[in-house]
Amino acid sequence: MAEILKGKPVADAIKADVALRAERMKAAGRQPMLAIVRAGSREDDIAYENRVIRNCGEVNIETVNITFPADVSHGIFTDALRSLSEDKGIHGILVLRPLPDQIDSGEAGMLIRANKDVDCMNPENLRKVFTGDASGISPCTPEAVIEILKFYGYPIRGKNVVIVNRSLVLGRPLSMLFLAEDATVTVCHSRTEKLSEITSGADILVSGVGRPEYFGREFVSPDMTVIDVGINFTEKGMCGDMKYDEVRDIVSAISPVPGGIGTITSAILLRHLIESVELGI
Amino acid sequence: MAEILKGKPVADAIKADVALRAERMKAAGRQPMLAIVRAGSREDDIAYENRVIRNCGEVNIETVNITFPADVSHGIFTDALRSLSEDKGIHGILVLRPLPDQIDSGEAGMLIRANKDVDCMNPENLRKVFTGDASGISPCTPEAVIEILKFYGYPIRGKNVVIVNRSLVLGRPLSMLFLAEDATVTVCHSRTEKLSEITSGADILVSGVGRPEYFGREFVSPDMTVIDVGINFTEKGMCGDMKYDEVRDIVSAISPVPGGIGTITSAILLRHLIESVELGI
Numbered sequence: 001m002a003e004i005l006k007g008k009p010v011a012d013a014i015k016a017d018v019a020l021r022a023e024r025m026k027a028a029g030r031q032p033m034l035a036i037v038r039a040g041s042r043e044d045d046i047a048y049e050n051r052v053i054r055n056c057g058e059v060n061i062e063t064v065n066i067t068f069p070a071d072v073s074h075g076i077f078t079d080a081l082r083s084l085s086e087d088k089g090i091h092g093i094l095v096l097r098p099l100p101d102q103i104d105s106g107e108a109g110m111l112i113r114a115n116k117d118v119d120c121m122n123p124e125n126l127r128k129v130f131t132g133d134a135s136g137i138s139p140c141t142p143e144a145v146i147e148i149l150k151f152y153g154y155p156i157r158g159k160n161v162v163i164v165n166r167s168l169v170l171g172r173p174l175s176m177l178f179l180a181e182d183a184t185v186t187v188c189h190s191r192t193e194k195l196s197e198i199t200s201g202a203d204i205l206v207s208g209v210g211r212p213e214y215f216g217r218e219f220v221s222p223d224m225t226v227i228d229v230g231i232n233f234t235e236k237g238m239c240g241d242m243k244y245d246e247v248r249d250i251v252s253a254i255s256p257v258p259g260g261i262g263t264i265t266s267a268i269l270l271r272h273l274i275e276s277v278e279l280g281i
Numbered sequence: 282m283a284e285i286l287k288g289k290p291v292a293d294a295i296k297a298d299v300a301l302r303a304e305r306m307k308a309a310g311r312q313p314m315l316a317i318v319r320a321g322s323r324e325d326d327i328a329y330e331n332r333v334i335r336n337c338g339e340v341n342i343e344t345v346n347i348t349f350p351a352d353v354s355h356g357i358f359t360d361a362l363r364s365l366s367e368d369k370g371i372h373g374i375l376v377l378r379p380l381p382d383q384i385d386s387g388e389a390g391m392l393i394r395a396n397k398d399v400d401c402m403n404p405e406n407l408r409k410v411f412t413g414d415a416s417g418i419s420p421c422t423p424e425a426v427i428e429i430l431k432f433y434g435y436p437i438r439g440k441n442v443v444i445v446n447r448s449l450v451l452g453r454p455l456s457m458l459f460l461a462e463d464a465t466v467t468v469c470h471s472r473t474e475k476l477s478e479i480t481s482g483a484d485i486l487v488s489g490v491g492r493p494e495y496f497g498r499e500f501v502s503p504d505m506t507v508i509d510v511g512i513n514f515t516e517k518g519m520c521g522d523m524k525y526d527e528v529r530d531i532v533s534a535i536s537p538v539p540g541g542i543g544t545i546t547s548a549i550l551l552r553h554l555i556e557s558v559e560l561g562i
Contacts, residue, residue, distance in 0.1 A: 123408050130411040131404075131449055158474045166460050168412055175456070175468070179447050182472040184479065187456070191463040193439045198465065 002248045003152070005227070005255040007263030010151045014267040015059050021274045022060035032061045032277050034118070035084050038096045039077060039103065040070030045096045051266065052094065059270055064090070074103050078111055085113040091280055092118040092273040115279035118272040120173075129173045132180050137272050142174035144264035145206055145227050146181065148255060154204070154225050157182040162199050164188045164241075165208035170229060174206065195219070207241040216243040217250055226254040229261050283529045284433070286508070286536040288544030291425075291432045295548040296340050302555045303341035313342045313558050315399070316365050319377045320358060320384065321351030326377045332547065333375065340551055345371070355384050359392055366394035372561055373399035373554040396560035399553040401454075410454045413461050418553050423455035425545035426487055426508050427462065429536060435485070435506050438463040443480050445469045445522075446489035451510060455487065476500070488522040497524040498531055507535040510542050 022032045034056055036049055049065070056063045066080055077099075084090050093116045099105045109121035117125050120139040128136030149156055161178045165171035166189040178185045188198055199205050199219045205226050207215055212232035220226060230241030240257030248254050255261055303313045315337055317330055330346070337344045347361055358380075365371050374397045380386045390402035398406050401420040409417030430437055442459045446452035447470040459466045469479055480486050480500045486507050488496055493513035501507060511522030521538030529535050536542055 123405075123412075126412065127404050127408040130453065131407065158472050160474075160479070172411065172457065172460070176453065179453070179468060179470070182470070184467065184469050184473040186465065186467040187460060188465050189460070189463070191439050192465040193441075198441070 002226075002251045003253040004248075005148055005152050005225075005253055005260065007148065007255065007260045010148050011263045011267035013151065014147070014264070014271055015055075018061075018267070018270045018274050019059040025274075025277055026060055030277060032273055033090050034061055034063045034092045034094060034273050035066060035087075035090045036063055036094050036096070037066045037068075037080065037084070039068045039072050039100050049096060052269065055266055055270055056273075061270060061273055070100050071102070072100070074107075077103050078108060081108055081111040085111060085116060088280075090116065092116050092276040094119050094269070095121060116276050118269055118276055126168070126173070130176050132176065134180075137275065138177065139169055139173050140265045140268040140272070141170055141229060141261065142177050143268050144261050145174055145229065146177050147264055147268065148227060148261065149204065149225070152253065154253065156204070159183050159203040160186070160201065161204045161206065162186045162188060162202035163206045163208075164192075164195070164199065165206070165229070167208070170208045200224075209241050211241060212239050213243045214241050216246050220247050220251050222250060222252065224251040224253075226251050227261060228255050228257050230257060231262060232257075283507075283532050284534040285529075286429055286433050286506075286534055286541065288429065288536065288541045291429050292544045292548035294432065295428070295545070295552055296336075299342075299548070299551045299555050300340040306555075306558055307341055311558060313554055314371050315342055315344045315373045315375060315554050316347060316368075316371045317344055317375050317377070318347045318349075318358075318361065318365070320349045320353050320381050330377060333550065336547055336551055337554075342551060342554055351381050352383070353381070355388075358384050359389060362389055362392040366392060366397060369561075371397065373397050373557040375400055375550070376402060397557050399550055399557055407449070407454070411457050413457065415461075418556065419458065420450055420454050421546045421549040421553070422451055422510060422542065423458050424549050425542050426455055426510065427458050428545055428549065429508060429542065430485065430506070433534065435534065437485070440464050440484040441467070441482065442485045442487065443467045443469060443483035444487045444489070445473075445476070445480065446487070446510070448489070451489045481505075490522050492522060493520050494524045495522050497527050501528050501532050503531060503533065505532045505534075507532050508542065509536050509538050512538060512543060 025032055038045055053063050084093050093112050112122050114122045114124040117137055120137055125136040129138050161183045163171050166187050171187050175185045175187050196218045200221045208229040210230055212234045228240035228242045232239050238258050306313055319326055334344050365374050374393045393403050395403045395405040398418055401418055406417040410419050442464045444452050447468050452468050456466045456468050477499045481502045489510040491511055493515045509521035509523045513520050519539050
């Protein structure tokens, strides 16, 4: 039976570290402050926002909410991002996405100053991920994947890593993070032929296809570590990309959904805020 | 016996296209103009510069040489790049590298305006390669690899591509170009374990390890297309990363060294200049 790589202990360790660093900053007269910018009132945006506020409250980070109606003009929205980027009391800016159509999210990303860009929307931070420059802020989810492997002591160097996702929020940046850790990296996607042959040869398999219970026994093998980044909603509730019960009986370790990577991603956001305070000094 | 993927026909086709486009621009009153910037008098820099000037002459592109002594100050060198970036008569800027130590090549790259950046030194162009944004200018060598496969009609979509190189001038950007062409891409490097097992499973193998005749029969298999990007100098002369005679007898197609990718890379630089003229309008 596989080791279950739960997200909570990883997230708790990150949060404990963040809380301590935030407390020290507060004592030194710098209250870590996250601005959360939202346009409209989509239910999942509000749910995410509330979760972020609660998480921040647990670790000595204060939040300020800037909320616009869904039909806010591009000019007013981007002016707000400009002001927040210049505001010395704000250390990080989280923009809830997707943005309404009238707002150019590419331009919005460029207006978030790189050292306040906790969710990696600024192209300068993305560029640093690709060039292996550790001075930037990585996207949260890829960083969470590396974090969970390190936390549970699974070596990465020299391992064959297969990532099934080629998006800019997961597969592409994650392939660069794994290369920086000396892994051999294969990126697969919807056009990949003989996918199960490739995935079953992996030492570490990362899936982000967004199809509920897509990967079964033919895609995995013993001694494999599986990180399931899929978040899918079905009638039975939330699940990952893996046929969890079937895969768990074969592989050596697997992260569950829910309770896996998603939990860590939110904690990484908090750490980015603390790093932003340090970068802003 | 393998098909030999010679670079010359590919380069000739690119040059013919470039010459025609340059002639039209000239007729319309815009003489395509490349600035070549050199610091010092290293022999290989001068040889490369002369090759570029000769190539440009063949395709209706004019060149202007800006040459500094090896001990030129950072300020004077970067001021020249600023002026060239603003000069409306200059369409592309080629800086010979490596630069002397006193010049920060990262800063130099940022000073070359993105639309004149024929050799992809500006981070904005590199970012576009990584995000799959086709509006930028790619590094020449990765583009040459894609070009040779398309010229000889080797399909890329859905194929397993293995690249042995993770540098910023070859492996990383090339992996992104292959992903954009719907290939499944594996990036290997010096820390990769069981390299021959991985390479021998490829449909397309791209090598850039810079070790003369490193890859022999155990690294390849029939039906494979091999693109050798290695340029190595030995007592016997110039050679690639492949044991050419040994590998040629096994695989389905192979690019030679010399006479392969290198030839195409120089032609790609000319095409970038023409694209820069178009981008600058």
